[in-house]
Amino acid sequence: MNIFYDTGTKIKVTFTDDQSLIGTVDHWTSRNDSEDDVQELTIKPTDGELKGQLVNFNENEVKKIEIIE
Numbered sequence: 001m002n003i004f005y006d007t008g009t010k011i012k013v014t015f016t017d018d019q020s021l022i023g024t025v026d027h028w029t030s031r032n033d034s035e036d037d038v039q040e041l042t043i044k045p046t047d048g049e050l051k052g053q054l055v056n057f058n059e060n061e062v063k064k065i066e067i068i069e
Contacts, residue, residue: 010068
């Protein structure tokens with residue numbers, strides 16, 4: 001799964017455990033730059049208890065990603 005999104009893009013991430021998180025993209029890490037050879041994405045949630053914190057996850061943890069306009 002390709003999880004590349006431009007910095008500042010607002011997205012909703014649904015994880016494999018069906019939890020979801022809405023936030024803006026902070027940065028993307030390619031497979032080549034990742035220690036585990038997987039893409040990683042870091043977002044800053046816009047609500048909830050993680051609001052304003054940086055949350056990092058990898059492509060194996062994601063069920064789907066939707067762009068929010």
